[in-house]
Amino acid sequence: MPAVPGLTPDSSIAEAQRLMADAFNLARLDNAETDARLLLGHALQLDRSKLFSQANRLLTADEVARVSALAARRLKHEPVSRIIGRKEFWSLMLDVSPAVLDPRPDTETIVEAALAYIDTQGARDKPLRLLDIGTGSGALMLALLSELKSATGIATDISPDALAVARGNAGRLNLASRCDFILCNIADGVSGPFDLVVSNPPYIEHSVIATLDPEVRDYDPALALDGGHDGLDFYRAIAAEARRLLAPRGLLVVELGAGQEPAVRDLFTMAGLHVGDARADLGGIPRALSASSLPELAITTKKPLGKASGND
Numbered sequence: 001m002p003a004v005p006g007l008t009p010d011s012s013i014a015e016a017q018r019l020m021a022d023a024f025n026l027a028r029l030d031n032a033e034t035d036a037r038l039l040l041g042h043a044l045q046l047d048r049s050k051l052f053s054q055a056n057r058l059l060t061a062d063e064v065a066r067v068s069a070l071a072a073r074r075l076k077h078e079p080v081s082r083i084i085g086r087k088e089f090w091s092l093m094l095d096v097s098p099a100v101l102d103p104r105p106d107t108e109t110i111v112e113a114a115l116a117y118i119d120t121q122g123a124r125d126k127p128l129r130l131l132d133i134g135t136g137s138g139a140l141m142l143a144l145l146s147e148l149k150s151a152t153g154i155a156t157d158i159s160p161d162a163l164a165v166a167r168g169n170a171g172r173l174n175l176a177s178r179c180d181f182i183l184c185n186i187a188d189g190v191s192g193p194f195d196l197v198v199s200n201p202p203y204i205e206h207s208v209i210a211t212l213d214p215e216v217r218d219y220d221p222a223l224a225l226d227g228g229h230d231g232l233d234f235y236r237a238i239a240a241e242a243r244r245l246l247a248p249r250g251l252l253v254v255e256l257g258a259g260q261e262p263a264v265r266d267l268f269t270m271a272g273l274h275v276g277d278a279r280a281d282l283g284g285i286p287r288a289l290s291a292s293s294l295p296e297l298a299i300t301t302k303k304p305l306g307k308a309s310g311n312d
Helices: 013-026 032-044 048-053 060-076 080-084 105-120 140-148 160-171 206-211 231-246 262-269
Strands: 085-091 091-093 129-133 150-158 179-183 196-201 244-256 287-290
Touching: 013 060, 032 048, 032 060, 032 179, 032 206, 048 105, 048 160, 060 080, 085 150, 091 140, 105 140, 105 196, 105 206, 105 287, 129 140, 140 150, 140 160, 150 160, 160 262, 179 244, 196 231, 231 244, 231 262, 262 287
Parallel strands: 129 150, 129 196, 150 179, 196 244
Antiparallel strands: 085 091, 244 287
């Protein structure tokens, strides 16, 4: 059976998009219409406006083959970002590969919380020093550098392949001169102090990974998911390093998994940190937890900044 029933070389671009969306809806895939448009545009090398202006053009046999191949991958639950090799995050287009976590809108909450704190300090234009632990594609570090024009940073990861992706993204976004990428575990060998430390660590319980949606389980790297038996291994490691890494007025912001706020709050408190309110993501889940070495800096960072990436 063809990946997209009814798709033939005499199908128009508009028909191809409809048929792809129908196939995706039948397979109960989320965002079927958007995914169909993105994959069709990628196969034909046409942006959204050209897909519309050429809606009545008939596909060639070669184009049908390319479109069908991409649709078949999506029907196996491969995320669109993996298929096209890029994902938007904080209005930045990032390259992604099998070595890195697929950047998600929820993670933008970390950027929002960090910038909210920096704005309370009136420090947007200051030469801040940033650290991103477990950088993956570089999403957090590059988003922050794009907003903080005088800041510099260090991004760490245990995966050399992930660091290669992050370096490539930094170069393409003209941010490479302001960030060093270091291969290490957590922050081994990295010297503080830092004005801001951020991290989206692995936080899925090991036993739960096999039950995740196939888009995550089968395509995100295990290194970026597995947080140990209780999902907290990397929070423990970060807590142990935080006071060494933070400047006196520095802030630590980490991403949380659903339901993890109380446990991570306790870990950071036991490490001598002062923990603020968690900032919720767009779904209302506490997602970004902030902590500092000074109690007056453990601020509330709940107010939305109103900046979010478009993911369609």
